Each structure stands twice: as structure tokens, then as C-alpha cells.
Amino acid sequence: MIRVVIAEDHNLIREALSRMLSESGKIEVEAEAANGAAAVDLTKKYKPDVLLLDVTMPGKDGIQALSELGEMGLPTKVIMLTMHEDEAHGVRAMRAGAAGYVKKSGNLDELIGAIEKVHAGEQVVPAEVEAALARKRSEHPAQILSQREFQVMSYLAAGKTNREIAAILEISVKTVDTHRGHVLKKLRLRNNSDITRFAIQNGLMPV
Numbered sequence: 001m002i003r004v005v006i007a008e009d010h011n012l013i014r015e016a017l018s019r020m021l022s023e024s025g026k027i028e029v030e031a032e033a034a035n036g037a038a039a040v041d042l043t044k045k046y047k048p049d050v051l052l053l054d055v056t057m058p059g060k061d062g063i064q065a066l067s068e069l070g071e072m073g074l075p076t077k078v079i080m081l082t083m084h085e086d087e088a089h090g091v092r093a094m095r096a097g098a099a100g101y102v103k104k105s106g107n108l109d110e111l112i113g114a115i116e117k118v119h120a121g122e123q124v125v126p127a128e129v130e131a132a133l134a135r136k137r138s139e140h141p142a143q144i145l146s147q148r149e150f151q152v153m154s155y156l157a158a159g160k161t162n163r164e165i166a167a168i169l170e171i172s173v174k175t176v177d178t179h180r181g182h183v184l185k186k187l188r189l190r191n192n193s194d195i196t197r198f199a200i201q202n203g204l205m206p207v
Contacts, residue, residue, distance in 0.1 A: 036060030073175030
């Protein structure tokens with residue numbers, strides 16, 4: 001069973017999602033949140049396999065919650081749920097560290113498939129969002145990184161160890177390693193030597 005937390009501010013949608021996912025026999029819904037702050041708290045508490053996180057919520061929105069969770073280095077994979085049709089929200093979500101971006105206009109089977117893929121380590125990105133990300137990469141490859149990922153990449157390129165970076169940024173070594181993994185995956189690199197080479201080739205000065 002894949003353990004899931006649902007964060008959605010519309011009660012009817014959240015309750016319907018919880019019921020249908022639970023009835024699928026593949027997913028265990030561990031908790032529900034109605035806003036971004038609660039989503040962060042429940043994810044810290046339960047450490048689910050996957051967090052379904054609405055992009056637009058009152059107070060702390062989904063992107064802000066996603067960024068905050070990224071700083072914690074939790075193993076939870078995040079799928080952003082959205083009613084927005086524009087690609088800009090998808091680009092923001094993926095750059096903030098989402099593993100998937102799913103439109104609410106889709107069906108239940110598509111959502112369950114996305115949860116299974118993300119849980120297996122894959123990314124789920126609509127074609128138009130992937131195309132927008134590709135354009136960003138062509139403009140400047142590092143634009144796909146979040147601010148913290150860019151910082152970690154820069155220190156790695158300068159030859160700093162994970163422990164040294166953790167001390168500089170005042171975060172845990174585990175969180176540094178998580179950001180390093182995101183950098184490698186997003187930039188399609190293999191190791192720290194590739195990171196250094198990438199930084200040199202793209203004119204990125206170490207911070």
C-alpha cells in the first residue's frame with residue numbers, strides 16, 4: 001500500500017479524493033489537510049510516501065508548502081494538484097521540487113497511475129509543462145533549479161563537501177544530500193565532477 005496525505009482546501013473534493021483512493025485498494029490515506037500549513041505539519045508527522053498538494057490554498061499556498069518541505073529533506077514525494085491550465089504554475093511547481101503535476105480535470109485512474117509512478121521514482125509532468133521546462137533549460141539550464149538547489153550546486157562545484165555545505169547553509173547533511181540528488185536528476189548529471197563541469201561550461205561562479 002502506498003501511504004498518502006491529501007492537502008486540498010475544498011472539503012468536498014478532499015473527502016471524495018480520500019474515499020476513492022482508499023477504495024482503490026492500492027492507497028492508504030493517512031491524513032487530510034485543508035491548508036498549506038497543515039500539509040507541512042502532517043507531512044512531518046506521518047512522513048507519507050506521497051503528498052497530494054493543491055497548488056492554490058488559503059494562507060500558505062502549495063508552492064510555499066512544497067518549498068518548505070524541500071528544506072526539511074523528507075523522503076516524501078509531492079504531486080501538485082491543480083485546476084490551472086497555464087504552464088507557468090507547472091513550471092513553478094517542478095522547479096520547487098515537485099515530483100508530479102496533475103490536473104484536476106483528469107480521472108481517478110490517471111491520478112492513481114501518477115501516484116504509483118512517483119512512488120517508484122519517476123516524474124509525472126504534462127507535455128506542455130515539460131516543453132516549458134525544456135525552453136527554460138535552453139535559455140539557461142540552471143533555471144530549472146530551486147534557489148536552495150542552486151546554492152548547493154554552486155558549493156559542490158566549488159569542491160565543498162556535504163558536511164561543509166550543511167554547516168554553511170545551516171541545514172542537515174541529509175537535506176544537502178537530498179538537494180544534491182535533485183540537482184543531479186534535474187540537470188541529468190551523474191556525480192560531483194559532472195556538477196563542476198556543468199558550472200564551468202555554463203559560466204556559473206561558485207557562491
